[in-house]
Amino acid sequence: MNEPLQTVLAKEAAAHNMWEKDDTILVAVSGGPDSMALLHMLHGLSQEQGIKLVAAHVNHGFRVQESAYEMETVQSFADSLGVPCESVVLDMPTYIEENRLNLQAAAREKRYEYLHRIAVQYGASRIALAHHADDQAETVLMRLIRGAGLSGLSGMSSVRREKNMQLIRPLLRMNKSDLLRYCEEHEIPYCVDSSNLARYYFRNTVRLDVIPYLMQFNPQLPQSLQRLAEVAGAEDEWMEQQAAEWFDRIVRCSEGECQVECRELSGLHVALQRRLIKLILNYLSRDSENITYGAVETMRLAASTHAPATWRMDVAGGIRCLREYGVMRWVHMIAESPTASHYNYVIEEQSEGRIEASPSGWSFRLDWLAAAAAKPSSRMEAYFDVDGLIFPLHVRNRMPGDRIHVLGLNGSKKVQDMFVDEKVPPSRRELYPLLCDGEGKLLWIPGIRRSTHALAGSGSARVLRITALNE
Template sequence: MNAVDEWLSDLIELAREERLWERGDAVVVAVSGGPDSMALLHLLHRLSGPEGLSLVAAHVDHGFRGEESANEAEAVRRYAAELGVPCESTYINMPAYIEESRMNGQAASREKRYEYLHRVAHTYGASRIALAHHADDQAETVLMRVVRGTGIGGLAGIPISRYEKNVELIRPLLRRYKADILRYCEMWAIPYSHDSSNGKRHYFRNLVRLDMLPYLSGFNPQLPQSLVRLAELATAEDDWLAQETKAVYESHVLPHREGCQLNRKALLGLHVALQRRLIKLILNYMGLEAESTSFDIVETVRHAASESRAATWSFDAGGGIRFVREYDHLLFVRPDRGEKRSPGGYAYAVARGDAALELPEAEGILTFEETSAASARRPGTRLEALFDADALHYPLTIRNRRPGDRMAVLGLNGTKKVQDMFVDDRVAPSRRETVPIVADANGTVLWIPGIRRSSLAPVTDSTQRVIRMKARFASNFTG
């Protein structure tokens, strides 16, 4: 097999392996005018017949290099026409946009460039955008991230494909090195332009390519290949960890009225690598961008779950997200998403004979069943309580706590503050204003479901009729 056929067969095999396209796909080819993108356009044009692809070239003149940029744009249009490929191009005054937006120059250029590519894809009904990143770009990216600090996800470098705005970005040349691409251009007499900005060292990538990689290659001549191999290994391991983390998320993370919650002991039972990944995934799902989720934020959350840290604690995780530890509950909330509750709390009246009361504030329901004392079984949990029906003073009031609330606790002398009982029973601070309290017509606290029963209206040998009160809640409010 000659070199020409090898390029095509390798690319077809890669496309099958990575599912870069399907027969009949429309593909936008991003063409800057340099050797990489011009070679990509030529390759995909040669494959368009056998693979059934419909191509359109797209070029962006960022307005940085005046006449040089304009000449590149014209060269792209001319070559696309020579190949018979439709070409869309645009001019963007990036210097003016950068000054207006105050964005980093490279980030702003990427934003506008991809915005235009997506617009062209929409116009042509394209499902793919082909980009000309190659193996040397991959090596540079990995080294840049190492220098700046990164994790496994960063070491994975540039993905060969990924979805963005319902279009798949594909990089068919990612496993080819620059030298190979230049030889291909020479072999096919493909015209290309030289971008003078590639020699300017105030761009970090240029500094890495021109100085750092050549210097480090003195210690390892195969350094670019080693970095590319590292990216491939990291990609596979990052993908596996992502799948494991998603499975853990689905089994351990529960919805919360303002976000989501996680059991502290469940988190600590995971390997430290999964702990970090899970915390980051939760924050990402909550809306914190991956780039904003720093190692320090993740570690702060992770250490806050340890036995040695305060049982109740919170901090701002960024992006409007608040992390809250309430005993064994770890909450990730956006306070602005929660339901607005009346600052006065709630109170409902219950008459004798009422069967049930829904409590939306407490995300629960209370039921009241009157039976004979002879048939009444003993309560099985703290979410049930029996009272002498004839000793209760109706109407009952079901409400949230009030300042100064006290209870004559069954089995204890005197009374105890409700606040102290909440602390003793590790009631989450965020739930203390919603936990229902059952009081009689005199305002005396009879029962706090799940916490304590008072000594009032006990069931004795002389009791004829019994009221069984039972509570059900969507989630436990104790730690």
């Protein structure tokens, strides 16, 4: 003998921790059999479970007379149960026309906005929605037709957090026919939405035509789609956990930016690579949901061994993806440094202290010595014969045509080529500091190479030591 639906609902709620004692739950009630049955079942459990209920109804203003009757029916039924009921009448047709929005998306947006507002007003921590197993099957098939991945095939979740509110769906394991029978057995009034027969809605076409046609080949198709959603949902949840662990392990994040080593990303299983990229995009932007599979795949392949060493791509949500040699970077373009304007810091003869080249993130410490006490300890340090320098010196970023006479090489070399040889990321090149003399001769590319000009040696009477610090 089948269990009563109210018992099934209680077990489903316990299995997914849908609520706790003393919680207030806002029940979204459209007036259809599903939501009216949900309100009735929750009311039957409320005393035993120690929960308080509030009903909320949204009249979208599409079907004037029908909608008015639905609102009245919901209000009357809630009153009969002693459940507070809030309702609102929206002018969705005008809103959609003025903003040129998709009808169903706009209605959902306004409906959820109202539900969240009423939930906060009553101190509710949960919003209960009446989606059932048939809705789940339709959702999975719709997403399959549109080309969804594993996350899409998992369908609607029993519990989901949205805007600091838990959305719960206690009826996901119940069929529409069972809910209709429940309404009949308990003499629950309900309304039938005439728009559910309109085939210009994709969901209606799937429900009325596609599923019945496919059931010729599999009479248990709705149940099969529900099982697919459960299996995909469990595997999707596990994959998300794995991706989150790798995110914490290998992704370095700062304000408006995430970085990961190419070898670490490409070393993961391909499924984790895609998940990790999506996590990074979601971390940086709330508008990344529309990023396509193709875009994710392009970014993933850009990290591979055979991909170009430098590469960039603008993706949805205001995010720019760059490969800079061995590093993949995702930058929110609002936070990305703009194309560098020219900067120039002057070093006069006998200037002391420290020069802060702020746009570049570099600074330079100046030490005036009586003689060349030592050779440079690294490429971050350079010694110059003061008598061979033409002052004032300048710390500036590069200009078109910059060349340097590199110590140890014959002739001069373009600074751009030096940057490429040293694998300086393209995003850093415009701001990279150069040291030149009063005539514009390049003396030193800090951290890379210095020129043949003003070399300090044993015969130098005065020496300027400059130490570069890249913070």
